[in-house]
Amino acid sequence: MDLYHLFSHVPLPLGTPHVDITDVDITGITSNSNDVQPGFLFVALKGTKQDGHTYIPKAIQAGAAAILAEEGTKLPSGAKTLLITTNHTASTLAKLAMTFYGRHIPSTIVGITGTNGKTSTATFLQQLWTQEKKHAVSLGTLGLGGLTSAPDFGPILTTPDSVTLAKILAYLGEHSITHLAMEASSHGLAQHRLDGLTFKTVGFTNLTRDHLDYHPTVEDYLNAKLSLLEHLEVGGPVIANADMETSILERITQKAHSLNLPLHTVGFKGEMIKLLNVRPLPQGQAVHLRANGQTHQFITPLVGHFQLQNMIMAAALSSAVETNTPIPIALLAHLQGVKGRMELAATLPNQAAVYVDYAHTPDALMRLLQALRPHTAGQLIVVFGAGGDRDAGKRPLMGEIAHKFANKVIVTDDNPRSEDPARIRKEILAAAPDGIEIADRKKAIEIGLSLLKSGDILVVAGKGHEEGQIISGQVYPFNDVKAIQSLIGSP
Ligand SMILES: CC(=O)N[C@H]1[C@@H](OP(=O)(O)OP(=O)(O)OC[C@H]2O[C@@H](n3ccc(=O)[nH]c3=O)[C@H](O)[C@@H]2O)O[C@H](CO)[C@@H](O)[C@@H]1O[C@H](C)C(=O)N[C@@H](C)C(=O)N[C@H](CCC(=O)O)C(=O)O
Numbered sequence: 122m123d124l125y126h127l128f129s130h131v132p133l134p135l136g137t138p139h140v141d142i143t144d145v146d147i148t149g150i151t152s153n154s155n156d157v158q159p160g161f162l163f164v165a166l167k168g169t170k171q172d173g174h175t176y177i178p179k180a181i182q183a184g185a186a187a188i189l190a191e192e193g194t195k196l197p198s199g200a201k202t203l204l205i206t207t208n209h210t211a212s213t214l215a216k217l218a219m220t221f222y223g224r225h226i227p228s229t230i231v232g233i234t235g236t237n238g239k240t241s242t243a244t245f246l247q248q249l250w251t252q253e254k255k256h257a258v259s260l261g262t263l264g265l266g267g268l269t270s271a272p273d274f275g276p277i278l279t280t281p282d283s284v285t286l287a288k289i290l291a292y293l294g295e296h297s298i299t300h301l302a303m304e305a306s307s308h309g310l311a312q313h314r315l316d317g318l319t320f321k322t323v324g325f326t327n328l329t330r331d332h333l334d335y336h337p338t339v340e341d342y343l344n345a346k347l348s349l350l351e352h353l354e355v356g357g358p359v360i361a362n363a364d365m366e367t368s369i370l371e372r373i374t375q376k377a378h379s380l381n382l383p384l385h386t387v388g389f390k391g392e393m394i395k396l397l398n399v400r401p402l403p404q405g406q407a408v409h410l411r412a413n414g415q416t417h418q419f420i421t422p423l424v425g426h427f428q429l430q431n432m433i434m435a436a437a438l439s440s441a442v443e444t445n446t447p448i449p450i451a452l453l454a455h456l457q458g459v460k461g462r463m464e465l466a467a468t469l470p471n472q473a474a475v476y477v478d479y480a481h482t483p484d485a486l487m488r489l490l491q492a493l494r495p496h497t498a499g500q501l502i503v504v505f506g507a508g509g510d511r512d513a514g515k516r517p518l519m520g521e522i523a524h525k526f527a528n529k530v531i532v533t534d535d536n537p538r539s540e541d542p543a544r545i546r547k548e549i550l551a552a553a554p555d556g557i558e559i560a561d562r563k564k565a566i567e568i569g570l571s572l573l574k575s576g577d578i579l580v581v582a583g584k585g586h587e588e589g590q591i592i593s594g595q596v597y598p599f600n601d602v603k604a605i606q607s608l609i610g611s612p
Pocket residue numbers: 152153154155165166167168169170171172173174176277278279280281282306307308309335
């Protein structure tokens with residue numbers, strides 16, 4: 122594609138050199154100098170660790186046909202490569218990548234943001250669409266969901282970088298996928314990874330503490346999440362969970378109003394879907410709610426109130442993308458659990474249950490333990506840790522919550538990454554004084570299992586679906602469900 126056509130949907134920045142850009146053929150786009158091939162457009166991005174501008178000479182050497190960089194950038198003397206400058210490099214990259222790679226993409230794209238519940242909601246939405254015989258996929262922390270096979274797009278972030286995202290969407294479009302439910306992480310939004318997309322509708326699950334290692338303040342974190350609404354198509358509805366903290370819901374409401382977008386809500390305080398009564402059962406929940414102007418009752422086999430919140434969010438999103446489509450309440454009873462989210466990993470001969478969950482924030486851990494309490498006749502035991510190189514402020518808060526809502530607390534490692542694991546554990550244990558400290562995660566689970574009596578529940582939190590333990594840059598194979606099943610000797 123020549124540069125003229127590449128820039129057809131993105132205005133060329135003022136001051137672009139007056140060369141005939143129809144003569145500049147672009148063979149690919151990347152922001153990583155290591156991926157540059159002859160004819161590529163290299164986009165220099167300032168990152169958190171490095172500055173892509175320092176790799177411009179390397180990109181030129183590798184044959185880049187053009188460079189997009191920040192205003193004020195100068196090419197090495199003698200370089201003949203075309204330089205285009207803008208103060209919106211990341212956003213421009215996202216739009217160009219979509220023009221270049223993502224021409225035929227799913228026609229219905231829904232974005233889901235919030236601190237917790239994105240993966241679950243996206244997966245439920247994909248399942249609802251599939252039940253309705255639509256060609257649907259989810260994209261996020263679990264990668265691509267709903268496809269039988271897909272090429273390897275490399276390590277996928279919760280919200281992939283904009284070039285990978287455009288390639289994934291093109292693949293989905295080529296394979297006749299019409300509906301996509303995708304997660305919008307705050308990192309992805311702050312880094313403009315989604316700027317090339319337009320969403321039909323978006324869902325906002327909640328906002329509680331997380332990622333304050335990356336976002337300077339909670340206000341920055343919230344603003345990153347709110348920016349998802351700017352990527353909605355004209356008049357596209359926003360669905361929010363009305364049971365979230367009032368001040369956050371108010372900010373979502375203000376943002377929706379300022380952009381002239383309709384806002385609908387779900388939850389006990391919701392209007393589009395209103396929960397009336399939820400009763401925990403030994404194997405699931407009995408739900409009574411109002412939607413489509415009538416009341417409905419059903420039983421879901423999924424345990425945990427937060428799962429129900431995600432289910433109704435998914436149902437509301439599914440009907441919001443099409444006008445005059447009733448909310449598919451009857452399909453909710455058929456939703457299946459999401460890998461690593463409140464997953465029943467084992468039931469012991471004495472009927473004690475063992476769950477694996479991905480709670481890795483204070484709010485998620487609290488809701489997890491509260492959700493399991495009505496199912497626990499005896500003691501509720503939790504095994505968890507906290508990630509290294511991530512928001513350290515979460516650690517004592519998680520310790521405090523475990524201490525308050527569980528009967529026994531075992532603190533272990535969860536991806537210490539470059540940090541000293543003992544220090545992370547200490548920061549958690551500072552607020553969980555009775556906690557048992559066991560560094561090795563499998564050993565911690567083994568001790569947790571050994572404490573189980575009839576009527577007890579053990580929940581292993583924080584790693585969910587993960588397949589590795591990251592220690593000092595090395596990834597050691599590890600999965601909580603597999604560890605539990607190997608310890609109790611059942612598949
Ligand atoms: C903190 C963060 O989000 N980092 C992302 C960011 O990296 P960065 O800003 O550190 O990049 P950098 O290393 O400073 O490099 C700057 C630029 O120089 C370029 N470069 C660098 C080296 C080189 O040799 N040549 C070169 O051109 C890089 O390609 C980049 O464009 O941009 C990279 C390329 O897109 C991402 O891979 C990287 O994600 C890292 C791996 C990561 O762990 N991100 C996590 C925190 C993340 O994004 N998580 C959220 C989910 C969180 C949640 O919801 O819980 C997610 O969406 O997954």
